[in-house]
Amino acid sequence: MDNFMQAAIDEAKKGLEEGGVPIGSVLVHQGKIIGRGHNRRVQSGSPILHGEMDAFADAGRQPASVYKECVIYTTLSPCCMCSGAIELYGIPHVVVGENQTFMGAEERLRAAGVKVEVLQDPTCIELMTTFINDKPELWFEDIGE
Amino acid sequence: MDNFMQAAIDEAKKGLEEGGVPIGSVLVHQGKIIGRGHNRRVQSGSPILHGEMDAFADAGRQPASVYKECVIYTTLSPCCMCSGAIELYGIPHVVVGENQTFMGAEERLRAAGVKVEVLQDPTCIELMTTFINDKPELWFEDIGE
Numbered sequence: 001m002d003n004f005m006q007a008a009i010d011e012a013k014k015g016l017e018e019g020g021v022p023i024g025s026v027l028v029h030q031g032k033i034i035g036r037g038h039n040r041r042v043q044s045g046s047p048i049l050h051g052e053m054d055a056f057a058d059a060g061r062q063p064a065s066v067y068k069e070c071v072i073y074t075t076l077s078p079c080c081m082c083s084g085a086i087e088l089y090g091i092p093h094v095v096v097g098e099n100q101t102f103m104g105a106e107e108r109l110r111a112a113g114v115k116v117e118v119l120q121d122p123t124c125i126e127l128m129t130t131f132i133n134d135k136p137e138l139w140f141e142d143i144g145e
Numbered sequence: 146m147d148n149f150m151q152a153a154i155d156e157a158k159k160g161l162e163e164g165g166v167p168i169g170s171v172l173v174h175q176g177k178i179i180g181r182g183h184n185r186r187v188q189s190g191s192p193i194l195h196g197e198m199d200a201f202a203d204a205g206r207q208p209a210s211v212y213k214e215c216v217i218y219t220t221l222s223p224c225c226m227c228s229g230a231i232e233l234y235g236i237p238h239v240v241v242g243e244n245q246t247f248m249g250a251e252e253r254l255r256a257a258g259v260k261v262e263v264l265q266d267p268t269c270i271e272l273m274t275t276f277i278n279d280k281p282e283l284w285f286e287d288i289g290e
Contacts, residue, residue: 047201048201057193060192063286079233081229081230082229084226084228084230088225089289141206144212144233
């Protein structure tokens with residue numbers, strides 16, 4: 001297990017402990033985490049704070065020169081909002097924990113030239129499978145369904 | 146001038162007065178504004194708080210049944226992040242102040258079945274033209290360039 005995906009999983013678990021949606025993300029620049037976050041729909045009452053968005057917010061304002069050297073790690077395949085943010089800021093590489101419980105806009109990212117790696121990590125799959133089973137209404141709210 | 150686009154312009158002007166990027170947005174449900182916001186990159190140090198995202202955040206958690214009856218008004222053509230949020234939450238109708246100073250992901254929205262109306266409003270064009278001329282580095286940061 002890559003240390004950065006482990007950090008994203010730690011964020012997801014923190015979200016779960018807080019009663020939230022267990023999805024975490026870290027933004028990594030030249031081998032160093034510059035932003036970390038997890039879904040805060042429940043905790044902040046915000047529909048825009050998906051894990052990836054929270055990591056971008058945590059990293060704060062960064063120049064394009066930094067973003068283009070970043071890798072973003074996320075425990076779940078990024079939805080069209082988060083993929084849009086990744087595309088906007090020109091992040092060249094996304095490492096995805098799993099896309100079995102939810103398939104995001106990976107094809108759109110690839111079409112935009114982004115490298116998308118999918119790990120199908122058992123811990124990530126287990127986190128989401130249990131969560132969706134326990135709180136389906138919260139999950140469907142989170143993906144706009 | 147539609148009252149809702151005027152409200153979005155008022156938000157953009159508020160952002161300008163605060164020293165920020167002058168883009169505003171309102172989310173309207175059944176003829177009532179349920180969320181309003183403006184770009185807060187400067188004010189909050191956040192790369193995810195574009196005008197439309199700020200309006201979504203202000204509206205808070207809403208069920209899909211509400212989103213699908215909403216119209217979002219934005220003074221500027223929505224970038225791929227904001228378009229992704231509009232698509233995620235299934236907003237069926239977007240009214241855009243102008244797309245002359247920046248062309249967002251309108252074609253992607255239309256391909257997803259979203260109605261996109263562009264007003265080419267002179268006040269919106271003037272706000273952005275002046276801003277881009279005054280603070281080009283801030284503007285390019287905001288669109289990831």
